[in-house]
Amino acid sequence: MEHATILIADDDRKTRDFVAAFLSHKGYQVLQAVDGQDALAKIESSDAQVVLTDVMMPRVNGLEFIKRLKTVRPELVTIAYSAFANSEMTANLLKAGAFFYLEKPFQLEELNSHIRRGMEHQALQRNSFKPKLKPKYRAMMQEIIGESESMISLFQLIEKVAGSDATVLIQGESGTGKELVAKAIHDLSPRRTKNFIPVNCAAIPDELLESELFGHVKGSFTGAIATRIGSFEMADKGTLFLDEIGDMKANLQVKLLRVLQNKELEPVGASHSKKVDVRIIAATNQNLDQLVALREFREDLYYRLSVIPIILPPLRDRRDDIPLLISSFLEKFNRNKLHKVREMDADCMEALCRYDWPGNVRELKNLLERLVIIKESGTITLQDLPDKYRGITSPGQAENVTLTGKDFCLTNAVEEFENRLILQALEKTGGNKKAAAKILNIKRTTLIEKLKKRKLTYPGASTPNS
Ligand SMILES: Nc1ncnc2c1ncn2[C@@H]1O[C@H](COP(=O)(O)OP(=O)(O)OP(=O)(O)O)[C@@H](O)[C@H]1O
Ligand SMILES: [Mg+2]
Structure with a gap:
């Protein structure tokens, strides 16, 4: 001692x-x-x-x-x-x-x-069975919360890969922290004083993605009113984070592969190429192996990107971290919102540890934010949780709808079912309406209309146009 x-x-x-x-x-x-x-x-x-x-x-x-x-x-x-x-x-x-x-x-x-x-x-x-977190990982843990074995191995891996320039491919379900990990690698790397540029390949229309990545010269296409540098150049000597890489179309995959191989790019409409020194970190929540098998993703690009593969575990596979995540988010949201929701009772904690978290850490974080906003102070109990977290399936769900009730109305039942799916999609995307609309396969404007008309609200989705 x-x-x-x-x-x-x-x-x-x-x-x-x-x-x-x-x-x-x-x-x-x-x-x-x-x-x-x-x-x-x-x-x-x-x-x-x-x-x-x-x-x-x-x-x-x-x-x-x-x-x-x-x-x-x-x-x-x-x-x-x-x-x-x-x-x-x-x-x-x-x-x-x-x-x-x-x-x-x-x-x-x-x-x-x-x-x-x-x-x-x-x-x-001190909880004797918890692995003791080395102090050097604590800074990383300020952002990426977790003390489970899989998270400790992740911290070790992040630390190792940060020092090299190797391309990293981060895979994991939605909400498992892929972007957080990408940022941590950059922040620990020798490139940390230069830019970390994230590009969401799914959010940018296909026809604009090439110019977004490589830039364009003035007049190279309708609307190119000025020469513009692309994300690659902005990330020069730094890190480019290619998020949702699985959504990149085939023609652009070829161009990306060429840039990765030659370390030089050609802006749209330019007659000569430019050298760039960029570290690439890519991420996807799709199964890239499967996309390669289906020939939707180029095998050569896949191998070039996944020099160092990092697979993030879903939250249900590291349940030991749930109490720690809950206390960290409680602390954070209380601080941000000047509220005093100090704790959660044991039954409630147990229910949340049992739940499967399809939206992973993002879903847990959003739930905690909602609970802190609603409660303002005191202790969170089982009664404060929405039904699904208590293991109760709502009678509004399609499989439980009975046709025998005298008040049954098909239109209302369908609308109720639709509302649930909309809220689920918003939950999954952390309130991002564009991404939620994509999951639901409807237009963003249609989603916004439904939300307004039905007065559906979701924290984090409070701005009608976000
Ligand atoms: N281990 C973690 N500790 C703390 N916060 C986390 C952790 N993992 C994820 N988060 C939080 O959850 C949210 C989602 O994380 P992130 O955007 O990195 O997920 P993702 O894997 O990129 O998801 P998607 O595939 O949907 O883009 C963020 O608010 C992030 O801060
Ligand atoms: Mg992401």
């Missing part, structure tokens, strides 16, 4: 050195910070388990420091000390999450016994 790392935050160098010398002597690794702000920066990259902090410090004081620390590293043991104690301050420190408060001057052995007690408490709290 003595080999643990302890960070001391104190603006008074003498106290810091004195305490540090004692703790080093006891066998601890010791880090020092001159105030709360410095300590927060140092904690990011450290493996510290215990933090000692003075209360009166410039920039970020001890109380503020502990509060912020609780949001990023809630498991840390924090011990605060000050010469200017009063009961209100002590109460505030403990409320903010300090493990113990010591009044100065204190005996060093007394401090040591509180450190040991804190660490024992921490060990009890």
Whole structure:
């Protein structure tokens, strides 16, 4: 236990050195910070388990420091000390999450016994079967939440591939975090100071995608009123994220393959080519193997793209992460919306851990946002969940509709069924009406009309034209 790392935050160098010398002597690794702000920066990259902090410090004081620390590293043991104690301050420190408060001057052995007690408490709290997340993955985890085995392997893979320029193909169901992973690879790569340019190949009409990717010269086609550089050039020395690559049409697949092979491109209508240095990350939620077998996706392009394949697991295959995702999203939405929905009761959590999550993390995130908006404060219980999350299928669903009720009306039943499918599609696409319309195979304008007419609402789809 003595080999643990302890960070001391104190603006008074003498106290810091004195305490540090004692703790080093006891066998601890010791880090020092001159105030709360410095300590927060140092904690990011450290493996510290215990933090000692003075209360009166410039920039970020001890109380503020502990509060912020609780949001990023809630498991840390924090011990605060000050010469200017009063009961209100002590109460505030403990409320903010300090493990113990010591009044100065204190005996060093007394401090040591509180450190040991804190660490024992921490060990009890730590879930023994959870793999311990290495501190270097914590920054990644700020965005990509997960501590399950498959996520730890994913973090390791991201870290490894980030350093190379190899093309990556990310596959996984909708909402599993493909874009998040692509961004994480870029952010950890030597290209991070240059652009990360995402292009959604499914959202751009086929006839415009070529010019979007490679640019065009003025007058090369009707509407090309000015020369424009494409995403490839914008991503020069950076990363180009080709999302929904499975939707790219055959003629463009050939052109893309040529650019990948030659590392040079020809803008639409240009007479000469340009060199580009771009790292490609592609993603799709379609089964590319199958598209290749069906000859809808070029085999040679598939191999060129999938130098490093990354498959993201659906949420139902990493259920251990559901409680962590729930608490992280609760915290995030409470913070964003200044609401106080502090927790979810055990029955509700259990139901959500059982559910299959066809829309994966996006569906869970949207549900949590909706619950925080509706509840505003208190505890989320089973009653707050829509029926399907409680394992209850609604009588509105087609298979359960009975024809015997005297109030049965085919038009209403069909409309009800349609509404459910519309809401499901919006849920799946995180409220994106264009993408939802595509799933439903109807025009976006038709979808918007139905939503308006039937007064259907979906959080995240609040702007009528989005
Ligand atoms: N592991 C995760 N931790 C936190 N948030 C996540 C995670 N995975 C996905 N999300 C969130 O879920 C939403 C969907 O993620 P993302 O857009 O990366 O999914 P996708 O796999 O690209 O989906 P699609 O195929 O539909 O484009 C985003 O809001 C993202 O922030
Ligand atoms: Mg995506």
